[in-house]
Amino acid sequence: MSDHPGIVPLEETIHTSDSNVIHPITILRSVLHNFWKSRELAWLLIVRENKQRYRQSKFGLLWVLITPLLSTLIFAFLLHKKILNIESTEIPYPIYVMLGTMLWQIFSESVTTPLKTFNTFVPIMIKINMYREAPILSGLVQVLFLMVLQLLLTGMLLAFFHGISPTILLAPLLILPLIIFGTAIGILLVPLGILYKDVGEGSNVLLRIGFLVTPIAYPAPQEWPWSLLVTLNPVVPLLQGCRDWMAKGVMSDPFAYGMTCGGTLLILMVALIFYHITIPVVLERLGA
Amino acid sequence: MNDELVRVENVSKKFCRDLKRSLHYGITDMMRAVRGLGREHQLRKDEFWAIREVSFSLKRGEIVGIIGPNGAGKTTLLRLINGLILPDQGEIHLRGRIGALIQLGAGFSPILSGRENIFVNAAILGMSKSEIQHKLEQIIEFADIGEFIDAPVQSYSSGMRARLGFAVAIHMDPDILLVDEILAVGDMIFRNKAMARMQQLAQSGMAIIFISHNLDQVDRLCNRAIFFKSGQCIADGPTRKIITRYVAACTPQVTGPQFLHHPGTEQTLWVEQVTLHDSSGQTIEQLESCAPLIIRMTFEARIDLEAPIFSFMIEAPARQIIAAIVTQNSDHLERPSFTRGRHVLETRIANLSLLPGHYTFRVSVYKQGNVEFLGRITQLADLQVIPHSKQNIISNESVFVELGSSWHAFEPCHPEAQREVKREDG
Numbered sequence: 001m002s003d004h005p006g007i008v009p010l011e012e013t014i015h016t017s018d019s020n021v022i023h024p025i026t027i028l029r030s031v032l033h034n035f036w037k038s039r040e041l042a043w044l045l046i047v048r049e050n051k052q053r054y055r056q057s058k059f060g061l062l063w064v065l066i067t068p069l070l071s072t073l074i075f076a077f078l079l080h081k082k083i084l085n086i087e088s089t090e091i092p093y094p095i096y097v098m099l100g101t102m103l104w105q106i107f108s109e110s111v112t113t114p115l116k117t118f119n120t121f122v123p124i125m126i127k128i129n130m131y132r133e134a135p136i137l138s139g140l141v142q143v144l145f146l147m148v149l150q151l152l153l154t155g156m157l158l159a160f161f162h163g164i165s166p167t168i169l170l171a172p173l174l175i176l177p178l179i180i181f182g183t184a185i186g187i188l189l190v191p192l193g194i195l196y197k198d199v200g201e202g203s204n205v206l207l208r209i210g211f212l213v214t215p216i217a218y219p220a221p222q223e224w225p226w227s228l229l230v231t232l233n234p235v236v237p238l239l240q241g242c243r244d245w246m247a248k249g250v251m252s253d254p255f256a257y258g259m260t261c262g263g264t265l266l267i268l269m270v271a272l273i274f275y276h277i278t279i280p281v282v283l284e285r286l287g288a
Numbered sequence: 289m290n291d292e293l294v295r296v297e298n299v300s301k302k303f304c305r306d307l308k309r310s311l312h313y314g315i316t317d318m319m320r321a322v323r324g325l326g327r328e329h330q331l332r333k334d335e336f337w338a339i340r341e342v343s344f345s346l347k348r349g350e351i352v353g354i355i356g357p358n359g360a361g362k363t364t365l366l367r368l369i370n371g372l373i374l375p376d377q378g379e380i381h382l383r384g385r386i387g388a389l390i391q392l393g394a395g396f397s398p399i400l401s402g403r404e405n406i407f408v409n410a411a412i413l414g415m416s417k418s419e420i421q422h423k424l425e426q427i428i429e430f431a432d433i434g435e436f437i438d439a440p441v442q443s444y445s446s447g448m449r450a451r452l453g454f455a456v457a458i459h460m461d462p463d464i465l466l467v468d469e470i471l472a473v474g475d476m477i478f479r480n481k482a483m484a485r486m487q488q489l490a491q492s493g494m495a496i497i498f499i500s501h502n503l504d505q506v507d508r509l510c511n512r513a514i515f516f517k518s519g520q521c522i523a524d525g526p527t528r529k530i531i532t533r534y535v536a537a538c539t540p541q542v543t544g545p546q547f548l549h550h551p552g553t554e555q556t557l558w559v560e561q562v563t564l565h566d567s568s569g570q571t572i573e574q575l576e577s578c579a580p581l582i583i584r585m586t587f588e589a590r591i592d593l594e595a596p597i598f599s600f601m602i603e604a605p606a607r608q609i610i611a612a613i614v615t616q617n618s619d620h621l622e623r624p625s626f627t628r629g630r631h632v633l634e635t636r637i638a639n640l641s642l643l644p645g646h647y648t649f650r651v652s653v654y655k656q657g658n659v660e661f662l663g664r665i666t667q668l669a670d671l672q673v674i675p676h677s678k679q680n681i682i683s684n685e686s687v688f689v690e691l692g693s694s695w696h697a698f699e700p701c702h703p704e705a706q707r708e709v710k711r712e713d714g
Contacts, residue, residue: 010383010384010463011385012382012383013381013383014379014380014381014382015371015374015375015379015380016375016378016379016380017326017329017378018326018327040411040417041411044407045408045411048400048404048408051399051400052397056399126372127390127391127395128390128391129370129371129386129388130413130414192318195314196311274322277322280374282314282318283372284372285313285314
């Protein structure tokens with residue numbers, strides 16, 4: 001390197017006022033390249049985040065499990081005492097709700113994580129030129145981590161109360177499209193979200209409403225116009241598909257699931273290109 | 289071989305004064321970018337040019353000091369070169385790895401230990417894990433903060449943070465190093481070590497851009513300087529020359545000397561005129577190195593001054609005082625007393641052994657005996673020292689005074705070399 005000038009050709013960089021939009025494929029390729037290059041950094045950032053979070057904590061990782069565990073216990077208690085009363089579902093109702101809630105939690109976490117992680121790195125990113133894809137990658141890994149923990153917990157509960165088949169081992173793979181769909185939306189929100197806090201607040205409100213209008217705690221409505229809630233909601237096929245698979249070992253509507261997966265991939269590509277183009281422009285508005 | 293590592297071509301950058309509008313422009317720019325358009329070249333409402341049509345280039349081994357008043361755009365320029373912000377006009381071409389110390393310890397997590405932070409910080413700066421592991425010991429050794437390396441960074445002093453941050457950055461082996469005013473918090477040991485290291489790195493082929501308000505540091509470290517003002521590159525050239533220019537620009541009146549009376553001084557004495565003369569008595573503004581100089585000061589004593597001590601001092605371009613002549617130490621003049629009223633005081637320097645450059649004079653007055661400070665007047669006169677016919681200029685060194693000397697050379701066994709050095713006055 002600096003000891004052998006001329007022998008190793010130096011990497012050239014050009015900063016220009018011209019737009020960085022060249023060709024979608026070129027951009028995608030450089031996004032993937034950056035993801036690959038920032039893998040070690042993303043990992044270190046996750047380790048740092050978690051060390052920071054748990055160094056000032058006695059219970060550490062337990063906190064991730066305590067919330068879903070408690071809510072399930074309370075929920076089981078309510079049902080047992082007949083305080084809750086809901087018409088029967090194909091899958092036993094408690095299992096239906098528990099799986100639905102868990103899947104929705106994973107989805108909503110995927111939507112909010114990119115902006116949240118990005119915001120924690122803004123102070124660093126405006127001072128150090130690091131890979132701008134690193135926060136996204138580190139956020140994604142954290143969501144995956146959350147998913148694994150949730151799955152372990154749910155798997156244990158399922159095995160205890162409902163019974164599981166080996167097909168459940170495929171569950172992580174089937175939840176992946178749900179996470180990717182959420183993440184793609186989350187990535188699309190980042191550029192605007194770091195400029196205006198309204199985006200973060202607004203998406204939280206929408207996610208809460210989304211929880212209510214998605215058939216999570218009630219069976220999917222069949223009659224028009226309420227059936228629109230299901231047909232127009234892209235989360236439903238992904239969520240239903242996973243829930244069916246985990247509880248029954250089969251999917252009731254694999255076609256819808258597959259179509260939505262295809263759409264998800266498309267949205268992800270658009271989101272990554274949009275992110276790559278706009279982040280440098282937006283980031284400099286945040287000053288030093 | 290192409291030695292040029294940085295080329296800044298006609299670069300301009302605008303900022304917006306109003307935050308809300310700035311965010312709005314952010315969205316407009318974002319949409320432009322998506323549509324594949326470049327930057328908006330015109331100024332919009334509330335915008336101003338933070339950097340305006342700046343061009344320069346930087347070669348291997350160069351250490352360029354960037355000096356200028358606050359808000360001149362120095363840090364903005366570094367951020368542009370670092371790619372943190374993109375130019376609105378122009379292009380920046382870079383060759384090689386860039387290391388930037390724009391904000392020390394950006395990315396340090398207060399709760400993690402110094403050692404853990406080295407890993408994170410180095411990774412943020414772009415080092416791979418194996419590279420970091422390989423250099424960990426060197427980094428810790430350079431930072432030299434002892435056992436604190438395993439303590440959380442929140443217990444560090446700002447100087448210790450600076451040490452750690454600097455140690456990580458230079459071990460990235462960058463080809464281009466950007467340093468923004470970071471030595472200010474370090475102690476003397478660290479500062480000297482950092483400066484020595486930067487010099488050594490430049491010699492091995494690195495290009496360094498160094499921003500500092502400490503002109504003395506710039507003078508010692510840099511072999512070139514750029515004077516920045518209002519987002520523009522005002523002057524670019526040899527360090528000493530540019531510093532002189534900057535100091536002159538910072539002085540409220542650019543032409544000629546002006547007397548800045550130290551607060552409270554007006555009650556004791558008031559300087560009316562100071563003139564410099566050569567041996568023939570001619571008034572001068574420039575003088576050959578090592579020629580005799582006469583300083584004549586006309587002043588009004590506003591109280592009775594009984595045998596006061598006058599001390600003329602000579603200031604170098606960066607305002608360091610490098611030499612003094614004191615009435616007390618003069619053999620030839622019996623120190624006079626001054627009654628209230630106007631007087632003329634003259635002093636003669638047999639040979640002014642200053643090296644070529646630009647110098648200014650100041651005077652301080654003390655009461656006799658208890659040496660109580662009576663007053664000080666700065667910027668009495670400017671003097672340009674030019675080389676005499678036989679003089680070789682020592683350039684790029686922080687030297688102002690050349691002492692008169694005679695030189696001899698012998699073989700080690702020569703009787704002259706064995707002999708004790710004779711006392712000159714003996």
